[in-house]
Amino acid sequence: MSSLLVRLEAIESRLAIRTRPRTENNSLTWRCWRCRVADQGIHTRNSSTHASPEHEQALSASLKEPIAFSGPQEGSQAPSLSRTSAILNGLAAHTITPRTTISQPAPLSAKDKVFYALRNKQHKTLLKVFLEASKDEQFIQSIPPATLTEILRMLDPDYFVEPIKELHEDLSTAYVRLLGIKPLDVEVSEYMRSIRRLTRIRRRANHPLDLTDYTFLLKCARAVGDSEAADGIWLDMMRDKVQPNTTCYNYYLAARCWAGHAHAGRRHKLRVMPYNMAMRQTAEPLPGFEGFRVKRQGIRSTVFQMFNEMVQQGVQGDERTFTLLMTAMGREGDMDGVKSVLKKAWNVDVDALLKAADESTLAPVVPLDKATSALYPGDDLLFAIAHIFGSNNDIPTAIRLVDYIARQYEIDIPLRVWAQLFEWTFVLSTPRSGERRHDGPQIGQLPLASVSQLWETMTSPPYNVRPNVPMYNRYVKNLYHRQMLGQMLARMEEGIELYSRSVKQFRRASNKYRKTVVAVRGSRNGQSRAQRKQAEQESSLPIESLRFHYEMSRLVRSRNHQMVRRWMRLLLGGRRWSAGPNNAWERTVLPDIIEKWRSFMPERIEYNTSGGRVEFDSRPEDAESKTSQTKKQKDSRKPHKAVRKEESPSVE
Structure with missing residues (x-):
């Protein structure tokens, strides 16, 4: 029985209770607090005491021996008090390495x-x-x-x-x-x-x-x-x-x-x-x-x-x-x-x-x-x-x-x-x-044709000017007033290509700005608040420059997008273009344009045809419900007039 008690005391002495007491310099450390074996009158040493070679050997030997919770076996002897003391002293020396204190940099003045x-x-x-x-x-x-x-x-x-x-x-x-x-x-x-x-x-x-x-x-x-x-x-x-x-x-x-x-x-x-x-x-x-x-x-x-x-x-x-x-x-x-x-x-x-x-x-x-x-x-x-x-x-x-x-x-x-x-x-x-x-x-x-004459002059040799989207915007409006549909569509095609370039420039600027911000934030993991603040100040130069280019490219893209949308409204609103043979404009050309440039079209598309007026939603999933709702609203406003509408053309 005495053998069992001593072995249990040895096991309890190995259980380290982890706490976070303050040291004299107020730094945080991990310490191993050892229990006191009161019955044997054994006291643990200070945590700063290092184990001797004998203590380490005793600790190794005790850990290799099996621990039994039954009574003493035949021929066995109870461990001596000196061996138990050696085990406890070995555990006292086996402490966890103290954590390094992080110095807090002073905030910038x-x-x-x-x-x-x-x-x-x-x-x-x-x-x-x-x-x-x-x-x-x-x-x-x-x-x-x-x-x-x-x-x-x-x-x-x-x-x-x-x-x-x-x-x-x-x-x-x-x-x-x-x-x-x-x-x-x-x-x-x-x-x-x-x-x-x-x-x-x-x-x-x-x-x-x-x-x-x-x-x-x-x-x-x-x-x-x-x-x-x-x-x-x-x-x-x-x-x-x-x-x-x-x-x-x-x-x-x-x-x-x-x-x-x-x-x-x-x-x-x-x-x-x-x-x-x-x-x-x-x-x-x-x-x-x-x-x-x-x-x-x-x-x-x-x-x-x-x-x-x-x-x-x-x-x-x-x-x-x-x-x-x-x-x-x-x-x-x-x-x-x-x-x-x-x-x-x-x-x-x-x-x-x-x-x-x-x-x-x-x-x-x-x-x-x-x-x-x-x-x-x-x-x-x-x-x-x-x-x-x-x-x-x-x-x-x-x-x-x-x-x-x-x-x-x-x-x-x-x-x-x-x-x-x-x-x-x-x-x-x-x-x-x-x-x-x-x-x-x-x-x-000036005659309306003056705009085309200047356009041809400046875009041809020896000048070879490359107009920007605002210049295309004015030219498209001029061609609209002159009812020159073919040239208008050609200039719109060129203007949309310029818009696509502005979108690419915006994406490049956005990606550079986003990656820089993510990289700076990722490098701050594990840093204190003062260190993160200092890192933000040190990285603000590239971030500020990239943000400036990002904001300007975003505004240019948005401006160009609104101008292109304006061209689409000119195509659809009010004017009836020359229909051509078999009403090709309203039956073929315009539906193809709507399908090709759907992203620039207004949500609600309305235009006149030779047989009436076409109205439909540019989003196919909501077209049927919104068209019927609009028709009911118009019928309720004008109940005494029958509104003749042609079936919406398919843009699939």
Whole structure:
């Protein structure tokens, strides 16, 4: 019996109870607490005691022996007290390795976040963390002026404004609502509020703005078309006695000439015709006409007053300066002044060019060195000519001038210049109806075929322009008005191919962004909260850049998709195309188009035929139920009339 008790005590002593007590340095460890054999007066040693070789041998021997729960066998002897003590001491030495304590890194301070974002060129992150850190007066006071200047330059409108502005140029207010995105005027207003706040922070730190800072602020005002902000910045420059340079003058003049262009629907109100000019002279202009005024205290006199001041200060103008002078003249219809600037600056005689049958008889243009001359023409001059003459209802002169200057100075005509020419050609060729026929739009009216002529010119050698989806959108509308179904379908096919490319670009950008985010998150497994936070900050550079490309490609894809859907509605809505032999259009062609481009079709398809009106749901599974429901609703609204409908064509 004594043998059984001692063996049971040995078994109990091997059972380690795992707990998590705190050590002296407050770190977490695993310890093996040993039981006390009170009957034998045996006490366990401290867990830090190491087992001797004898203890290890005794432990090994005890584990090899079988444990019996019966009484002592014949010839057996009870284990000695010394052996039991050795077993317990061996178990005491057999402890679990303590777990390593994880050091918690200190979170980044506001100053560290700002300088980290600045060093890694994280534009949006820098704007966010700097505005948060601006609450710390001591931190703001400690930032050197050069660093504050660099922070301002990181918030460049070329990153925050220009890409969005370029995308919104072809979006109406209705399209913006349909896409569910912020209007451009809201985007630029938020951006300018941030810039003003950063400027106040700079002044609060008792760091006066220098020429570089004011140049950047004027660039921001020019990018968003905020003439009031440009006026305020200019007054601050004069108060701080900062002498503006050519770039400052150009930014200020551009903010004046392009005031309010960020608002949707204002581009075509720049067209010079009696109604628009009258609206810009009223005491309270209607929405869309607030950007600038004409005649008395108008845009022309304001810009020339600033130009005269520029000359008096001895500041030399460049190509952009003279293009802005011409733009201000063009805003008020002073085309003689525009031609005079072209003659004096580049020796381009517009009237002689239009009359000349042979360009070799014209006086040569001013020879300029592209590397050294500030007046050497480029994209700015070509775009200004396209815009000024186009908005003044003279597209033929605009096309002739752009082509002539580009050849004389060996300039490749960029896509944005062709897009400007094509847009004004479309505007001037579109017929007006209703009251709009009497407010002056007939000035400079072009034939509908002018759009096709310009399209053929720019897409053929030597130009070989590749139009974008907005240009296809205008051309498809023009062909629709001209009832040219064959060419319309061909251009739609090409436009849908461009849309497919934008979808592929979006998917590539989306995959890159998603994989980067997943990789960063996956690398944080097992990290503490502070370590994950630090990893997010360190990985925000590629994530921010990839997210920017992802968002822009998503907007381009959505814009293109809505334009293609608009083409489908033109095919289906209202107009009955030439049926052809045996009504081929309504019996064969249109059903094939619906089947081919089903993903772009509206959910409810309706169109007229020679035998009635066809209505059906583009989703086959719901077609029968929804068609019957629509029929019941129409019958209930008009019970006294019988609605004749043709059986829905099969699109299977």
